[in-house]
Amino acid sequence: MAIDISSGVGQVVAQRAHFDAPLALRSGAVLPAYDLVYETYGTLNTAKSNAILVCHALSGSHHVAGTYVDAPDNIGWWDNIIGPGRPLDTNRFFVVGVNNLGGCHGSTGPSSINPASGKPWGADFPLVAVIDWVKAQARLADRLGIDAWAAVIGGSLGGMQALRWAITFPQRIRHALVIAAAPRLTAQNIAFNDVARQAILSDPDFHGGHYYEHGVKPWRGLRLARMLGHITYLSDDQMGERFGRELRGGSLGFSYGVEFEVESYLRYQGDKFAETFDANTYLLMTKALDYFDPAREGAGDLAAALAVAQAKFLVASFSTDWRFAPARSREIVDALLKNGQDVSYAELSCDYGHDSFLMPDPKYHAVIRAFLGNVKI
């Protein structure tokens, strides 16, 4: 059968799983019950040995690939890598995307109804850590009958989940693909996150996180958070090449309206995001990023923390990524090598900064394809 690699997974349907067993969170809080929304692409084989979990980053969701029948323009956020003949080849693999706990795309989160109050959780939704997401994902795997993932893959915060899977459930993950990630945030990373959070928290429409009940949204703060985030996702050079000092109107306007093209781009990105995303989810996701630090379990030694892992690793980074620079990925690689663990490392020269992990760069895709080609199913 000829494979048409130009077409992806086509129309997809989101599914919902309800979990009644309470989930003890890293914070000490307990989530009594929760829903996870997910999508699957491809077919789970009889041995249930061909499943790949795709973990999303800060603003992602379970909608990783394909489109919806009633929303043909809503293409999954990593569609370019998933489908028949694509690196995550759905002719071979059964690919699962799940919206993380605390999210705002259908899984239980701050905008869901808190059964205890009958109102949206809002600020009462407990803060979650990466390990909580991984535990919830493990229960979804149970539900799907998947004992062990053939692979867990993610970029950025998604890569941290892949790393966490390898440490927390070493028997349940055979391959970990950790892309554009870091073993923990630097002070500068945390600082950017905190400015973004302060923008939301200090928005008068935040109402202590209970804005749903006031019929408003802290969109100003969320918009600023996203604008700031975007600067850190792109490389300086890329912004220079794309926008330079081009003026919108051809000459200086001497006003606070849009003058430079880059202002137009950033404001547009901020506006679009603030319309659709939930501010409490944004806050919570940035905290999960800040908290992630598996080396703490090895008394500060990442190699000690990773020693339990049994997965084969692919670590990939991008030369123009200054949010999680290649040096951060090499920390992971060095720790694995110190343990004599199985790791491949690719440092790619893609131009798109941190966002490179989302791009259909041929060399990057070839690396993923080659690594997954060696996965036995």
Place this chain on the structure above:
Amino acid sequence: MAIDISSGVGQVVAQRAHFDAPLALRSGAVLPAYDLVYETYGTLNTAKSNAILVCHALSGSHHVAGTYVDAPDNIGWWDNIIGPGRPLDTNRFFVVGVNNLGGCHGSTGPSSINPASGKPWGADFPLVAVIDWVKAQARLADRLGIDAWAAVIGGSLGGMQALRWAITFPQRIRHALVIAAAPRLTAQNIAFNDVARQAILSDPDFHGGHYYEHGVKPWRGLRLARMLGHITYLSDDQMGERFGRELRGGSLGFSYGVEFEVESYLRYQGDKFAETFDANTYLLMTKALDYFDPAREGAGDLAAALAVAQAKFLVASFSTDWRFAPARSREIVDALLKNGQDVSYAELSCDYGHDSFLMPDPKYHAVIRAFLGNVKI
């Protein structure tokens, strides 16, 4: 006479100069009259040939050195470099600091009364460009009887003023010290400025720039702008060394309060700044930064724009400065060398990122001292 180099200029007194002649601004607007507040340190010699102008950056003022009799803790922002025996040696030089037009430290700006309305200018204060500041400074020089500055010196936006002096008034500046500057902002620089501006402009207490009349201040927005600025002033490494991932309370709090030390630092800096600085001035200063681009006058060729300069140049940059990285200073040096102009360049390995230009680093101070030692007075 023995010089006590441990003591600075001591107590100083700010002075005020009123200018009645209208000033035609770069934007096309005309400022009918204005005040400039300034300070001087040392003594102007009879030949009036020993005057150095110090230009301030975004948040600086005319109070460059010394203290006030009624505010002994209010030390000038660049006190460490000015005084008897210091690199800007007040035993030799007459040093002048001036608050720029549009400022909020006494010179005419958005918080001053607009004579046309009897109310604060607010958003009606015209946007100013670096060339406007330099023209106003030239009138102050006229008032002080200074035909030509022995030197004009500044860091960051202050360095841009030194560069502008050399182009606009080539006969009135004998030496230009351009420190931690750039010939123009990159798209990323503009992007950071625009997020800062949007934080202020979207603060509900901004009231279109006329907040003075409402008895409020857009302190939330100004605080965010300053927090963001601070991240770009420090280097990633320095933040790591200074704050790392240290936790304020020793363990994770799972809340949006201060958890990491870096959050505490940034919020404190933001709060302190928002209490004292004027938001309209902040907006205007960031615009002056964005607009600065003398190469435009050379049809995009910086060397062509600089060809008129007669000053001897010292250009200095800091290895850890990622806001205006050394490569940006080298653009200036390359343009001057292309013209065969007299330029010395120092790339210093100071640890404090962009803020290095304010620090009493011995090697850095030695470079300034040596360059000024060759200035004939």
